[in-house]
Structure formats: structure tokens, C-alpha cells
Amino acid sequence: MDDLTFHPALERFNPARRTLVRLGSKIESASAFFAKANVTIRPGFLYGDTFNSKAPVAYELISALIRAEKIHKSTKIVAATSGNTGLGIAQLCKALGLYCELVMQNDTPSSKVGVITALGDPINTRQVTSSTVQYAREQGEQPGWCNVDQYSEQANPIAQMKYLAPQLFDENNGRIDLVVVAGGTLGTITGLQRYIEEHELKTKLVLALCENGHEIPGARDKVRVMRDVRFATPDTFEHQMTATRYQAFLASYAMFPEVEWTPGGPTSGLAYSVALRFLHQHALSETLEQFRGPDERINLVFLCPDDYRPYGDLYRSTLNEHRDFFSSNIPIERLLEAS
Secondary structure (H helix, E strand, O other): OOOOOOOHHHOOHHHOOOOOOOOOOOOHHHHHHHHHHOEEEEEEEEEOOOOOOOOOHHHHHHHHHOOOOOOOOEEEEEEEOOOOOHHHHHHHHHOOOEEEEEEEEEEHHHHHHHHOOOOOOEEEEEEEOOOOOHHHHHHHHOOEEEOOOOOOOOOHHHHHHHHHHHHHHOOOOOOOOOOEEEEOOHHHHHHHHHHHHHOOOOEEEEEEEEEOOOOOOOEEEHHHHHHHHHHOOHHHOOOEEOHHHHHHHHHHHHHHHOOOOOOHHHHHHHHHHHHHHHHHHHOOOOHHHHHHOOOOEEEEEEEOOOOOOOHHHHHHHHHOOOOOOOOOOHHHHHHHOOO
């Protein structure tokens, strides 16, 4: 039988059975800096039981295509990825016995490629210098192939609305005033927006993007988002801000002594950097009041979709050896002015 609808792996990998988000304690230095404004800043770690923040997206992408009869046992899977969603796709394809080729940029850290290739047959990677998204879309048009396209399939934001959003708001009793989300595919922030609208919550979202031309692993600038993403655009979201590569890595590094969970990586640093500068900008312009909850406080959560471990070499090559690594703690003032 070629049908995979009732394959036991789909039940084992079901994200509804897992803890997907863990709210950390408040960042002491940041919360102290904004204490007069009654702001609390906390990280939301998305690598919980799954150890992969995009496992729910991978699951929903694959299972939706199976239900639509676009994936059968003989189908060859191709997918463009920067690592996390690809790992989730690879793990599920391995369990389902599906051939899978993941397309990654040729400068992807070897540790991220290695954790996927270690899965062995029938999982393969292909590294390219051109657009990974375009390559996967062209390959997916070939007979016998299916492109699991996280940049265009509605299953991406549906997964975040269906699995992540309820846990995020339940974890904090629904009391979150601002959520800062780094943008790559826009799946997470789109899913959260739909959940907020459906449940008539007052939470505001802030989209964090790379500054144009800057490379931050797992995130994108507005130009690349507009080129590749088909289910949403950055201008869908009222609040957005960019950060440079250096700002993202420095903010991630600044988290190391302040969190009790595995510190977030560069995409998490992007969200943290934007969170700090967004608050500071509105504090200076005296417009923070619009974000306050009923208790007159602002409870901000910035989402951490990656951890720092695959990027060790990039911290050394991006940050300043003497100015940054010789500091055990990075002052908030540095994070606000760094460029």
C-alpha cells in the first residue's frame, strides 16, 4: 500500500504531544534598564522537548501533503532550508522511509549540515551557491518529486497557530503584551497573528528582520522575504525593525550569562536586539503607553528559535576578539548602540 496516512511515525512525531515552548526567567540586566518604564523582558525558548524549534512546521508540512495525496511512499522529497526545518523534515522522512534531499547554502555551518547527513540513507543534502528556494521549486516540478516548501505552504503558519501559539500563551496565562519574532519564512509571526486575532487578544507583535544585505543564519532581510515567501509579506505587520549581523551575534552572546536554558543563537539574538532597541525607541519618543497591559506593565517575550552551539566559529569571526570576548557581561547600553 502506497498510502502513508496511517503510518505510526505520524503519531509518534505529533507536536501536540510535546512541549514546544519554555519561558525563561526575566533578563535581569534588560529588565533593570527598563525598570522605570515597568517593562519585563523574557526569552521564549522554542527548542523544548523536540530540541528543534521547527519540528512542528516540518510535521504539518509533510502530513498536509500526505493528506492531499501529494506524497506517497515512492515520492522523492526536496526542501530548501537553513537547517532547523530541514532537520525536522529529514527526521520525519527517515521514519517514513522517504527519500529526502535538503537544499542548503554552501556556507551553511558544517555542524548544521552534519547533524542532517548523520541520519544516513535515505537522507541527502545538496549545497548550492544560488537560491535554495528556487532550486527546490524547480526540482519539485520533476516527475516523482515533491517540494516541501516552507516558504509558500499554508501548513507553515497553520502549524505555529495550531501547536505553538496555544502553548506560548498558556505558559504565561495569556498575559503577554509584546512578542518579538525573528523573520525567516514569516511562518511563526503569521501563525501567532492569526491566533491573536481569533482569540481577540491585545498582544502586539514585532517583526525582527536582518538589515538589508546582512546575513544572519536562520533569518532574512526584507528583500529576500519578498522574493521567496508567498503566504505573507513584512508589511502585513505594523511593527517591525531590523538588526545587523553584528548586533544579532552580540545580543546572543550577551544572553550567555543571563539565561538558565541553553542560550539562543544568532536568530534569537536578532529578536533580542530588536526587542531592546524597539523598547528604547518608544521610551525616547514617549510612546510606550500603547503597549501596556491592564496592570500598567509591559510584559515582553522575545522568541528564541535556535541555540548557539552550531555557530561557535561564527561568534569568533563576527564579534571583536578583544572588545567583546574580554567582557564577561555586555552592558545594555552597548546593545543599544552597537552597529
